[in-house]
Amino acid sequence: DVIMSKPGYPPHNASIMDGYCIRSEEFDVSSVTDDDFTHQVIDKVYAGDNEPLKKESASESNLPIAYYITTGAVIPDSFDCVVPIELAKVSSDGKHIQIQKTATIQKNKWIRLVGCDISEGSVVLPKGHRIDPIGLGLLKQSGAESIYVKRPIVVGVLSTGNELILGSKENASQPGKIPDVNRPILLSMLSLFGLCETVDLGMERDDDVNAMARSIDAALEKCDVIITTGGISMGESDILERVLVGQCGGTLHFGRMHMKPGKPTTFVTIPKGDSVRLIFAMPGNPVSGIVCTQLLVKPCLNVLFNGIDESVAALQSDVESRLYDIVENAIIHPEIEGTLSHDIKLDTVRPEYHRVTIETLSDGTHEVSTTGVQRSSRLISLRDSMGLLVLPVGNPSKPNALKGDKYPVLITGGFGTIKEVRLMDSMHLASKREKKAFKIAVVEVIPKERALPSALDFLCEQVQSAMSGSNSGSNVIVSKKTFQGNLDDLYSFSVDSNDADLIVVSCISFKGAFQYHLDVSLTLRN
Numbered sequence: 001d002v003i004m005s006k007p008g009y010p011p012h013n014a015s016i017m018d019g020y021c022i023r024s025e026e027f028d029v030s031s032v033t034d035d036d037f038t039h040q041v042i043d044k045v046y047a048g049d050n051e052p053l054k055k056e057s058a059s060e061s062n063l064p065i066a067y068y069i070t071t072g073a074v075i076p077d078s079f080d081c082v083v084p085i086e087l088a089k090v091s092s093d094g095k096h097i098q099i100q101k102t103a104t105i106q107k108n109k110w111i112r113l114v115g116c117d118i119s120e121g122s123v124v125l126p127k128g129h130r131i132d133p134i135g136l137g138l139l140k141q142s143g144a145e146s147i148y149v150k151r152p153i154v155v156g157v158l159s160t161g162n163e164l165i166l167g168s169k170e171n172a173s174q175p176g177k178i179p180d181v182n183r184p185i186l187l188s189m190l191s192l193f194g195l196c197e198t199v200d201l202g203m204e205r206d207d208d209v210n211a212m213a214r215s216i217d218a219a220l221e222k223c224d225v226i227i228t229t230g231g232i233s234m235g236e237s238d239i240l241e242r243v244l245v246g247q248c249g250g251t252l253h254f255g256r257m258h259m260k261p262g263k264p265t266t267f268v269t270i271p272k273g274d275s276v277r278l279i280f281a282m283p284g285n286p287v288s289g290i291v292c293t294q295l296l297v298k299p300c301l302n303v304l305f306n307g308i309d310e311s312v313a314a315l316q317s318d319v320e321s322r323l324y325d326i327v328e329n330a331i332i333h334p335e336i337e338g339t340l341s342h343d344i345k346l347d348t349v350r351p352e353y354h355r356v357t358i359e360t361l362s363d364g365t366h367e368v369s370t371t372g373v374q375r376s377s378r379l380i381s382l383r384d385s386m387g388l389l390v391l392p393v394g395n396p397s398k399p400n401a402l403k404g405d406k407y408p409v410l411i412t413g414g415f416g417t418i419k420e421v422r423l424m425d426s427m428h429l430a431s432k433r434e435k436k437a438f439k440i441a442v443v444e445v446i447p448k449e450r451a452l453p454s455a456l457d458f459l460c461e462q463v464q465s466a467m468s469g470s471n472s473g474s475n476v477i478v479s480k481k482t483f484q485g486n487l488d489d490l491y492s493f494s495v496d497s498n499d500a501d502l503i504v505v506s507c508i509s510f511k512g513a514f515q516y517h518l519d520v521s522l523t524l525r526n
Helices: 133-142 168-173 182-193 209-222 240-247 286-306 319-328 427-433 456-469 487-495 514-525
Strands: 019-022 039-045 065-069 081-084 088-090 096-099 123-125 153-160 196-204 225-229 251-254 266-272 275-282 335-340 352-360 366-370 387-391 406-411 438-445 475-483 502-507
Touching: 019 039, 019 096, 123 133, 153 182, 153 209, 153 286, 182 196, 182 225, 182 286, 196 209, 209 225, 209 240, 209 266, 225 286, 240 251, 240 266, 240 275, 240 514, 275 286, 286 352, 286 387, 335 352, 335 387, 335 427, 352 406, 366 387, 406 427, 438 456, 438 487, 456 475, 456 502, 475 487, 487 502, 487 514, 502 514
Parallel strands: 039 065, 153 196, 153 225, 225 275, 335 366, 438 475, 438 502
Antiparallel strands: 019 065, 019 081, 039 096, 088 096, 251 266, 266 275, 335 406, 352 366, 352 387, 387 406
């Protein structure tokens, strides 16, 4: 915290008005007559004056003395009242005044007392306060000579794809090319978050692994977080995952998300010196990149920049529980409950974040309407969007979200100020955090041409520990087995797993295993 130094602010008694400074006990306004002066003016006090004032001496008229004073000037010792200039009649020579009967004469009238704005020892800026324009002024007033600050997170944005060009004017002469819209959009979004400094990492082709690796390596030198768009799906030219893990030494934490839009979104961490860089690899379609930046990157930056509630995290002794509490207390998007104004067909595979407009009705409820076709390439669907309607997966018994149905809406902009939400209080994530007993199957994959020892029991222990440590509820491993056959048979081997809720497929590690791991991953995805 930044604490107010002695004696507080203002550091001296100061005049609030231009006028005349007097002693309140020396004057009774009821005794004023129409013709008599009430005070002798012996000097003038200006704001910022350091010169000593004339001292009072025997007055020829035996009148109480006064000082002419300007706004902000220091009140002379033993004086305790300021009469505004418009309530005093001044003699032609300026040496006498007559205070009008309408003036209010009382102690400390029109005076800012020492410490009245900010008292000594009070908190001027609390720990974690972002240094904004007002904060800069308060720091000056506090008397603090130096403060400790946390620098903004540095986030770089890189677009990938041979089809990208800088501007739309080039399109006509280059068939098959499209303008790079992701980079300027995301850079602008990140700036508006107010949580980071941005770095434009430019564009990179997606047909040169080494060139891509050099671009990523250069970005790692200057960025805490890197956002890439494109090159992360399953095509031949989608090389980014291979570069991040194989070339740059990253750890892949997830490579798909059960959501629409944004399914191919990938998250990788890469060690750099004493720290770790975070890489969010987004799909190339602009809506996917924008939605995933809102849902994933913004809450992450909030934790990185604003820090964690140490009192909450400290309540738990083990690391897993502390991490769980940190995530539960993370700030996510403001939410409202929205009522559909029309039917919407539900996706039968993935839950959807559907772009909508919002209208607040007279009864205080919120009616939501789609912005039209929701293709992830259709940027115009975001133009009037005010939020993301969280829709569940459709099924034969519920193929459509119907008019009048109520669903959570994540506010992304254009809807005024709504109280921030912590993940633990989130409507749209509540059902995902319900605890249940998971039945888990574990499959260990070993290349058939390699005589490698099994680590299946150790793997099962790690899986069970990870599931329990995440506070996801109890779990039981119902099947564990090792696969050493043709990869074409891996899927059928894995799913034959006693009705498991979750199947964990893990490749054993060996020198040069990365390509084999990719082959296994692609086999299962296909």
